[in-house]
Amino acid sequence: MLDAPTSLSESRYWECIAACSRAALLCDFCAAACLRDVHAEHMLNCVAQDVECAEVCRLAAAAMARDSTHVSPICELCARICEACATECEKHEADHCQDCAESCRHCAGLCRELIA
Secondary structure, three states: OOOOOHHHHHHHHHHHHHHHHHHHHHHHHHHHHHHOOOOOOHHHHHHHHHHHHHHHHHHHHHHHHHHHHHHHHEEEHHHHHHHHHHHHOOOOOOOHHHOOOHHHHHHHHHHHHHHH
């Protein structure tokens, strides 16, 4: 039997948990910034993608922290939604959108590596 990690930073999921948490925060920031935009009506799909992505990233991070038996399907969903969010954010020139897209692509990549 393998010894359980004594801290979260020892978890085999640590890097992916950190990426999911960062992506969730950047999605929250992006959504709020988009809503403050002068042309917010043109950013509604971005906001919707940000909100969904932030939620699934938090779910994935929590599942990994618990070493849930559902990590693989949750991380697969997280990767797909992160990719969709990144694709939408990349359409916009705002720095917050570009930062969000980059973070979501990184998170999706780590989630895919984890379940491979």
